Amino acid sequence: xxxxxxxxxxxxxxxxxxxxxxxxxxxxxxxxxxxxxxxxxxxxxxxxxxxxxxxxxxxxxxxxxxxxxxxxxxxxxxxxxxxxxxxxxxxxxxxxxxxxxxxxxxxxxxxxxxxxxxxxxxxxxxxxxxxxxxxxxxxxxxxxxxxxxxxxxxxxxxxxxxxxxxxxxxxxxxxxxxxxxxxxxxxxxxxxxxxxxxxxxxxxxxxxxxxxxxxxxxxxxxxxxxxxxxxxxxxxxxxxxxxxxxxxxxxxxxxxxxxxxxxxxxxxxxxxxxxxxxxxxxxxxxxxxxxxxxxxxxxxxxxxxxxxxxxxxxxxxxxxxxxxxxxxxxxxxxxxxxxxxxxxxxxxxxxxxxxxxxxxxxxxxxxxxxxxxxxxxxxxxxxxxxxxxxxxxxxxxxxxxxxxxxxxxxxxxxxxxxxxxxxxxxxxxxxxxxxxxxxxxxxxxxxxxxxxxxxxxxxxxxxxxxxxxxxxxxxxxxxxxxxxxxxxxxxxxxxxxxxxxxxxxxxxxxxxxx
Numbered sequence: 001x002x003x004x005x006x007x008x009x010x011x012x013x014x015x016x017x018x019x020x021x022x023x024x025x026x027x028x029x030x031x032x033x034x035x036x037x038x039x040x041x042x043x044x045x046x047x048x049x050x051x052x053x054x055x056x057x058x059x060x061x062x063x064x065x066x067x068x069x070x071x072x073x074x075x076x077x078x079x080x081x082x083x084x085x086x087x088x089x090x091x092x093x094x095x096x097x098x099x100x101x102x103x104x105x106x107x108x109x110x111x112x113x114x115x116x117x118x119x120x121x122x123x124x125x126x127x128x129x130x131x132x133x134x135x136x137x138x139x140x141x142x143x144x145x146x147x148x149x150x151x152x153x154x155x156x157x158x159x160x161x162x163x164x165x166x167x168x169x170x171x172x173x174x175x176x177x178x179x180x181x182x183x184x185x186x187x188x189x190x191x192x193x194x195x196x197x198x199x200x201x202x203x204x205x206x207x208x209x210x211x212x213x214x215x216x217x218x219x220x221x222x223x224x225x226x227x228x229x230x231x232x233x234x235x236x237x238x239x240x241x242x243x244x245x246x247x248x249x250x251x252x253x254x255x256x257x258x259x260x261x262x263x264x265x266x267x268x269x270x271x272x273x274x275x276x277x278x279x280x281x282x283x284x285x286x287x288x289x290x291x292x293x294x295x296x297x298x299x300x301x302x303x304x305x306x307x308x309x310x311x312x313x314x315x316x317x318x319x320x321x322x323x324x325x326x327x328x329x330x331x332x333x334x335x336x337x338x339x340x341x342x343x344x345x346x347x348x349x350x351x352x353x354x355x356x357x358x359x360x361x362x363x364x365x366x367x368x369x370x371x372x373x374x375x376x377x378x379x380x381x382x383x384x385x386x387x388x389x390x391x392x393x394x395x396x397x398x399x400x401x402x403x404x405x406x407x408x409x410x411x412x413x414x415x416x417x418x419x420x421x422x423x424x425x426x427x428x429x430x431x432x433x434x435x436x437x438x439x440x441x442x443x444x445x446x447x448x449x450x451x452x453x454x455x456x457x458x459x460x461x462x463x464x465x466x467x468x469x470x471x472x473x474x475x476x477x478x479x480x481x482x483x484x485x486x487x488x489x490x491x492x493x494x495x496x497x498x499x500x501x502x503x504x505x506x507x508x509x510x511x512x513x514x
Contacts, residue, residue, distance in 0.1 A: 049149030050141075057136035057156020064160055064374070065129040065169035070122030072382035075501070076469065078172040079387070079419035081107060081124060085114035102251075102258050105213040106174035125169075128176035132169035135180040136160050139341045142187045146306040147349055154348035154359060158293075159341055161366050163285025163373035168337060171383065175337045178214030182221050182338035185211055186313060189225055193233040193240065201243040208247025216251045217335040220320055224312035224342075232305045282333040283340070285373050289366060296347035296362075307349060314342035385501030391424035393497050393504060394431065394465060403434035403461040405487075407468030407477035407503075417467050420502075431465050434458055435483070454483040464491055464507040471498050475505030 074082060084092050084107035092104070092111045110124065117123045136156045144152025159165055168175045185207035192200035212219045222244050229240045280290030297314065318336055325331040351359035380386055394404075406417040421430050434457050458464070464487075466475050475496055476487055491507035498504070 053140040053144035053149045053152030054137040057140040061136035061160040062133045064166045068378040069170045073387040075383045075385040076416040081172040083419050085110045085119045124172035129169045131176040131180040135183045138183045143345045151348045151352040155345040159344040163370045167377045174214045178218045179338045181211035183341050193236050196236050201239050205243035205247035209250045212251025218338045220317035224316040227312045228309045279333045293343045293347045296350040310342045310345045314339050381500035386499045387420045389499040390502050402431040402463045404431035404465040405435050462509045466505040468503040472503040
């Protein structure tokens, strides 16, 4: 009797992929010994790619962030940073108690920065540029660790090419530093859950503290981290919970101090259909890029561990914020910028599974789609406001005895608008502020002029400049009461200018000749 033929089945080693892991994602999270052995077999080729994974994104982000970084004028929020950076330390600390106290840690940081490097427009934006450079490099290294080195290169490059990244790299605001803290916290979390040590969880808690101090809403990232931990690393869930809770305490204390005396946490709004429709453009810079990255993110499935971490990072915070915003007006697309690295990584994970020419071509498409926005963002009015042009108009037409009033009900009770004049006009070329800062407004009430005798304050002022935020059909600000009536009866509008983001008008007393 002839023996039956036998078939030798090959052993599926750790380098093979299984049916449940068709993309081989679990190879990136094998035990440390297996990873080290595989790395030695692939060196030195893989080592060069791992260096490229952080170096290429860092160089690209550095170039894009530095190009014409000082050209756009400082917008209202940046001018608040300038004001804090040029104020005394005592005034900077006092902002903790009332006002927008949650930005105080960033303003204190910028106060120290300005002490060394100055408070020019470019100097104030350099920390944000450096933060995005570090974030792109660290994201490349993180994606290389979780997926493959080529994925790291693509993730960092995509992040650098997004118009929103370079836009906020050129803003003196805490968003860039918050984004860096989000990438750092995720990097430290992955290290801590893979090789649990007390110091690693302590480092993660420190990164969470920086994240919350950058922007309290960025702590929504912890919900994404928690989902990934409880889904894939339950053994360290308790230690993660302690580290995350301790890290969130400084931000909680900051919020308590800010709201204790009636201050606000940040500008708030409800997510209307119009606001939601505009969110992709505001978050990614171009709505088409949002759709493209969302499509690529869907191709990053199945939700194995590597993809799940970034999926939770990208999707959980916006969904939770949207749900909370149904109860309280807390919606702000800018607050979700810390999710951009996750979207970039999911897109890179999808592109790394196709042929090199296709992935390179898609990266080129991303660059081309974002190019017009990149160019526009570096114009003098690239940040949606042109304070330099406003100041130039006043400076070229200023006459002795001119006064100025501000749209106290437009933004920041008028104080931010005053920063435009204070920053961009020399002291001897500024019109006199005829109405001081408005008195505190009772909740639900109308803004009021901060001058008890408005007629007396306007006595002898023949020409009056009016500065308001936004494009207004009526240049006279709604200051209410007798002050507004006096302005409308005594003065007529001689001329109106609308530099981007502002309405500037010259009012002349009708009782005198022009």
